Amino acid sequence: MAHSASNLQINSDRLWGTIHETAQFGATPKGGVRRLTLGPEDQKVRDWFRAACEAAGCTVHVDTLGTLYAIRPGRDMTMDPVGLGSHLDTQPTGGKFDGILGTLSALEVVRTLNDAGITTDAPLCIIDWTNEEGSRFAPAMMASAAYAGDFTTEDILSRRDADGISVGEALDAIGYRGKEAVGAVKLQNFVELHIEQGPILEAEGKTIGVVEHGQGVIWYDGVVTGFAGHAGATPMPLRRDGLAALSEVVLAVEALATALGPNAVGTIGEAVISHPSRNVVPGDLAFTLDLRSADAGVLDRLDEAVREKIAAIATRRNVAVELTQVWRKLPTHFNGKLVDAVETATRALGYSHRRITSGAGHDACNLANVMPAAMIFVPCKDGVSHNELEDATQADCTAGANVLLHTVLSLAGIAD
């Protein structure tokens, strides 16, 4: 059995087939997926996934936030299961891989073990976390955050979407308000395979990213209050141009994050002029600011430097710039032993790799606060994600699933 396990590979075409089969649930004309959490398309993929897990011999539990736990028995049922999975919901115009690759690869791991007749010492638990994306209900990654104790179940159940529908109502509507208390399904650890959602692996020609850290994040909502004026009639020296002020802020954020790099990024992703008009000097704007680093000290220095610079710009230009912090998350440091396990599996399989930091947030980052956790990245085309153009090769997806398989085997153990 040990011999066969060490040479084991997942079934690449079967994995690729499930990715494309489930992509029909919310398929978009441009080849992407629109599967908002707890909507009818999510219900369909959940039904498919539950049936597939049961067919693969798993017992499926659903918690009160709708998270699915499909347990494959181990030799020693007194051990907590090894968790593996991700999420099946998508962005409004999302792709076929974000979250989906990790969840369906977890299913493929179980199917592969079934085909090989391998039983692990510890049970396995394939997980589909509810609402990773956060597009319909805030916050993103809410189910894993509740699992990790960051929110109460009641709090999350009461969150409402733009139409006023609560998480609880949405769960009831699709029949996925489960009986298990959140956190009742215990795990000894958690491993998540995911597309990188960035350009680094592709740029460096690496197949596997061994994820060491998740970046800390600070989010601000910003408002610039300048003064609108007629574009023809307002001399340059008398202007209080909100867009010009924000332009300085954009360039300052870029310069400061670059100077504190490579382990820092800063982004102004949204900037909306109030009452824009071709012949009006912009007065007021709303914008967002996203600061990240895997190093808490660097993140603090970036945050402080950006705020100081913004204050100086506002004073010099006689405009007001107000920042409201809407989220602050400390960096994630994935468990050293699990990271090593991922790297060992990668080396054994012969894939090129590098250690990497996750720029995005993931369910595994929440779980890392309460259990050993790790992540495996594979490249995605042009680093594009949260987009219908999101793409990844069958070879890279297969490599990632193989690393997941062997990482899980090393964690769950196989009796010789």
Add this chain to the structure above:
Amino acid sequence: MAHSASNLQINSDRLWGTIHETAQFGATPKGGVRRLTLGPEDQKVRDWFRAACEAAGCTVHVDTLGTLYAIRPGRDMTMDPVGLGSHLDTQPTGGKFDGILGTLSALEVVRTLNDAGITTDAPLCIIDWTNEEGSRFAPAMMASAAYAGDFTTEDILSRRDADGISVGEALDAIGYRGKEAVGAVKLQNFVELHIEQGPILEAEGKTIGVVEHGQGVIWYDGVVTGFAGHAGATPMPLRRDGLAALSEVVLAVEALATALGPNAVGTIGEAVISHPSRNVVPGDLAFTLDLRSADAGVLDRLDEAVREKIAAIATRRNVAVELTQVWRKLPTHFNGKLVDAVETATRALGYSHRRITSGAGHDACNLANVMPAAMIFVPCKDGVSHNELEDATQADCTAGANVLLHTVLSLAGIAD
């Protein structure tokens, strides 16, 4: 008669009363006016205005584009009338003064002459130009442009609003498609009183702006094509951030216009990120660029410098920036004799004043291409216009109307 004319003043309270009486036609809760050209509110103010002009002894002609010409007979009806007026349409959230002050002051001039029993040598012609604002139908100032021969009447009649209604249909709907051919009512000259729509007079404490020039204008539509990426997962050096590129453009336009000032302005009034998201590096944006100067040479230099700088920014940042010129208007130079007449009237009335350039476009700018024309500016609060907060004092409005009165008297002549 000469003695009484030289001391003549308009009836300040009557003028102020008409401004507030007509502001009910399209009054907004915030104290502004919403009176889109050729809509039901415009019909109401036109009906009011026509009746008031007829009651003041004028004969009202309507041309095929709906422009109203109210002719007050002169002593010598072989002379072409002296034109005075502006427009009664407003922006969608406009104020009580833009255009309205000039039109109702023209009526007040006639009422004042009636009260004083003064007949001018030349006839007077009070004008309400159709669609100065351009909010419902493009282009702005279309009726005066057609009068000046820049467009055919048929072309303008065929222009459609966002609901697909043509100018011709809108004129028919409110009963203002008149019988006079555009241009059939001849004028010897035209004088327009208007609020400044900028902050200069207020900032300098001047009551009257003697307008010498109207700025030339170049409008571009711009598109930035960068590359969107995950805000967390895309390292700073690998970004092609469209918003950062546009920020450099905004600051370059500001710096170049300032350097070429005081007789140059440049504005990016609209900037819209495609698919904005808090955690996505902006890829593509659309923006507008507005460049103005009263000096054609300065305008050309500004235009060239801005385009060179934009090309350099695009190359350095590896993004594309495309500019499409959508409008180019040469500077207006108002007739020297008429400008002097405005200044002479202002001095005789004892008002503080300065020569000024019109930053905005006006019907008088179109007419200046085909006849002597002049403009009189009065301050508006904080330079604000195209806004429900638009405001001007009764004293300043009265001063402007008095300057209009005496300018018109000097142009039309009074038999001693």
